[in-house]
């Protein structure tokens with residue numbers, strides 16, 4: 001069943017149009033990746049879906065509800081939760097406190113204990129460090145915490161912006177394992193990644209964003225074998 005439909009949106013900043021005629025659809029339970037060079041507009045797309053930026057034209061639908069004119073907090077309440085680039089956590093709060101903030105939305109409040117258990121199960125490192133203050137955690141741990149906090153909000157659609165950025169290879173694998181497990185939980189995932197190979201391997205379908213347009217879309221398997229992708233993104 002279609003969950004999110006983006007229909008022909010243009011989006012950008014002031015007079016600058018970054019995204020041009022973007023159309024995409026995501027089925028419930030799918031893991032989709034969006035790849036593209038620096039500055040292609042990937043973050044702009046996530047910010048447009050989550051209501052931080054309003055599209056200049058086009059429509060965005062969640063199920064049967066048009067959401068592109070709703071304020072960002074309403075879109076979050078409907079279940080679209082974004083983990084922005086750069087591990088944004090509350091640095092002076094403990095792991096536990098950061099997680100509780102994730103569950104402050106009405107839809108997640110009553111399931112707080114259940115969700116904590118799920119997050120600690122998925123990310124045992126957070127359970128071990130429950131009382132540690134955010135800013136004293138390593139970069140990788142902070143990224144896990146940012147993902148854990150988003151999960152506490154019980155997302156229907158989890159949007160992850162470059163979750164592996166700046167992490168050591170071992171931690172990159174850990175982050176991708178976690179995303180894969182989240183995908184198995186019937187949470188729909190929209191993943192923006194520079195790590196094209198890993199992102200595509202994890203996703204059923206991928207979109208390639210180049211200069212504000214989707215230049216390609218297809219099953220990840222198909223795209224990983226495409227000569228342009230191999231040359232431009234996989235260095236083959």
Ligand SMILES: Nc1ncnc2c1ncn2[C@@H]1O[C@H](COP(=O)(O)OP(=O)(O)OP(=O)(O)O)[C@@H](O)[C@H]1O
Pocket residue numbers: 013016018036037038039040041042043044045
């Ligand atoms: N607040 C802003 N005001 C004006 N231009 C912006 C703003 N934010 C981003 N841009 C521009 O929009 C374009 C797309 O940026 P965006 O962050 O969406 O790209 P990206 O694909 O996520 O890049 P990266 O992989 O480097 O994070 C860039 O040219 C960027 O300079």
